[in-house]
Amino acid sequence: MRILVVEDDPILSDGLRAGLSLSGATIDCVATCADADAALAASRFSAVVLDLMLPDGSGLEVLQSLRGRGDRTPVVLLTARDAVADRIAGLDGGADDYLGKPFDLDELSARIRAVVRRASGRAAAGLEHGGIRLDPGSLSVTVDGVPVTVSRRELMVLAALMERPNVLRSKSELEDRLYGWQDEVESNAVEVHIHNLRAKIGKHAIETVRGLGYRMRAPA
Amino acid sequence: MRSLRVRLFAILLLATGLIWLSAMAWIYLGSKHEVEQVLDNRLQEAARMVGSLVGTVGGRNPDGTQPTIPAPTAYERQLSCQIWSLDGRMVARSSGAPEQRLTDAPAGFSEREVDGEAWRVFTVEDSEKGIRVMVGDRLGRRQRLVTDLIMGLLTPALLVVPLLGMLIWASLGRGLSPLRRMARNLADRDADDMSAIDARQAPAEVRPLAEALNGLFLKVEAARRHEREVTAFAAHELRTPLAGLKTQAQVAMAAADPDVAKAALRQILAAVDRTTHLVRQLLDAARLDAAGEISPVTDVDVGVLIAEIVEGMRAPPGIRTVIDPGLRGFTMRADPESLRLAVRNLHENAVQHMRTGTVEWRARPGGRGIVVCDEGPGIPEEELSHVTKRFFRGRHKSATGSGLGLAITEMAAKRSGITLRLRNRTDRPGLQAEILWG
Structure with a gap:
């Protein structure tokens, strides 16, 4: 899961980067409306955490232009103003959820997972495919009921594939999910993660379509 | 007089009374003149008439008595007539006429006292008949005629004045009712109702008052909005660091990696420092807001003050502070607390916006002010006029700034009668802040 955090306070921004990374997401941080617009135009994110009061404008403007482009990336608003009118304006402006400062980090993670899940059209929190279960809340994977230990990056690759099991995911799409802008992308990282995953969850669980990408193999 | 109604009443009544009195005086004088003329004409006419009625002076009646002229009854009461022969004998007189000769004047009008009464007499001399006819009336009677006329006018006036007074009083009450209505509307208002009074419906005289009140409402509303905004900003500025x-x-609690946990703890320390600083600034701003008046002004040694503040604040390594020796012993008249706030916030502002470099404090060339220069990014020209607004944080905001420092400086300066002037340095990037006085 790749999340864009738009927050101008450096300490909070840093806390969100560290905190949301703990729950297995890749985080990119920007501090202004202009940077947020640029980031949202350039990359695809699973979700956006958006502060309302930014130095060069209101987060609502970012939200408006995002929705104006027809982009349905889920957005969770963060704000220090908790007047009902503000909340209504935010939700009517196209936000998916709303959290007043100060908030609980775990609650924010849960809300982000919820809006991402809703956006992908799933009702259940967990992902399941042919005996493999992935719980994004506890970051745990079980195969036929047996827990399997996977690394954070492996989990992200698996989650990306399991979200839409029949859809092909290209290598660059997966890299996008795995790495923020600051991360150094190793050229064969995705292949390594897939290889490791196959060793852990089953040799034939993931199918390679040469030159196109990867997808979950349909259960027999 | 406090009451507008009583005041108007008194003015109106006094004015009416004065006009009435002058009208009376005019009527009195005019009618007196008129009456005198009419009566004089009557005297003349009567004298000539009597003269024409009398025959040649034959002397006496056959019985030797003086003949009595049959005077017309209409004149009986008021006019008296005497007929004298030219040689000074009384030939005849009307009944009720005094025995004494009415006048010594040979002809025409004359006035004289007879039997203690003033008379006006007209004399006609008829040398053919050898008589002098004198017709006179008493001046007292004439006077009474005029007085009666005036009294006839004055009596109804005296009755009318109280009636007029009542009418004026009631009309004033009615005329002032728009004021009362406005007062009632204002009194019935909710405390937070700042809607404008409909000035178009108010009478022209009250309209300036209504408009002034509307202006006041606007100002109060703006002040309230400002307060709400400041509170909202303060909430934002406090909640975000929290x-x-x-x-x-x-x-820090969830991280398995000790490095991550340690980094988080370091950030917590920084956040606590920042929040402490912010709370202090909020309190400073609130104190400056509350204390409107300038406290007693004393001579402050600016050099010592700056040195104290610079020493009390540990600047990050890489930032050097230079205090011009010329500031030593430099004094100014100011409120020490306000000046301290202004200097401290300026210094903090300079330090916050620099990674490395020099903050320089020096006296302004020619005295009457101090200057602080930093080597930070400066302030974009279009933001210069906004940076002293509370919670304004521009594009070059520092990571730890609250948007209050320059606002506090400006407030403190204003309170101490000092001017704050901000401009970008021309020799290199950086901000130059001047505190000017005098």
Whole structure:
């Protein structure tokens, strides 16, 4: 899961980067409306955490232009103003959820997972495919009921594939999910993660379509 | 007089009374003149008439008595007539006429006292008949005629004045009712109802008052809005660092990697420092807001003050502070507390916007002010006029700034009668802030 955090306070921004990374997401941080617009135009994110009061404008403007482009990336608003009118304006402006400062980090993670899940059209929190279960809340994977230990990056690759099991995911799409802008992308990282995953969850669980990408193999 | 109604009443009544009195005086004088003329004409006519009625002076009646002229009854009461022969004998007189000769004047009008009464007499001399006819009336009677006329006018007036007074009083009450209505509307208002009074419906005289009140409402509303905004901003500025603190604390607790946990703890320390600073600034701003008046002004040694503040604040390594020796012993008249706030916030502002470089404090060339220069990014020209607004944080905002420092400086300066002037340095990037006085 790749999340864009738009927050101008450096300490909070840093806390969100560290905190949301703990729950297995890749985080990119920007501090202004202009940077947020640029980031949202350039990359695809699973979700956006958006502060309302930014130095060069209101987060609502970012939200408006995002929705104006027809982009349905889920957005969770963060704000220090908790007047009902503000909340209504935010939700009517196209936000998916709303959290007043100060908030609980775990609650924010849960809300982000919820809006991402809703956006992908799933009702259940967990992902399941042919005996493999992935719980994004506890970051745990079980195969036929047996827990399997996977690394954070492996989990992200698996989650990306399991979200839409029949859809092909290209290598660059997966890299996008795995790495923020600051991360150094190793050229064969995705292949390594897939290889490791196959060793852990089953040799034939993931199918390679040469030159196109990867997808979950349909259960027999 | 406090009451507008009583005041108007008194003015109106006095004016009416004065006009009435002058009218009376005019009527009195005019009618007196008129009456005198009419009566004089009557005397003349009567004298000539009597003269024409009398025959040649034959002397006496056959019985030797003086003949009595049959005077017309209409004149009986008021006019008296005497007929004298030219040689000074009384030939005849009307009944009721005094025995004494009415006048010594040979002809025409004359006035004289007879039997203690003033008379006006007209004399006609008829040398053919050898008589002098004198017709006179008493001046007292004439006077009474005029007085009666005036009294006839004055009596109804005296009756009318109280009636007029009542009418004026009632009309004033009615005329002032728009004022009362406005007062009632204002009294019935809710405390937070700042809607404008409909000035178009108010009478022209009250309209300036209504408009002034509407202006006041606008100002109060603006002040309230400003207060609400400041509170909202303060909430934002406080809640954001608190959110940072909480998030970092949760990261520190949840992180398995000791490096991540340690980094989070360091951030918590920074956040606590920042929040402490912010709270102090909010309190400073609130104190400056509350204390409107300038406290007693004393001579402050600016050099010592700056040195104290610079020493009390540990600047990050890489930032050097230079205090011009010329500032030593430099004094100015100011409120020490306000000046301290202004200098401290300026210094903090300079330090916050620099990674490395020099903050320089010096006296202004020619005295009457001090200057602080930093080597930070400066302030974009279009933001220069906004940076002293509370919670304004521009594009070059520092990570730890609250948007209050320059606002506090400006407030403190204003309170101490000092001017704050901000401009970008021309020799290199950086801000130059001047505190000017005098």
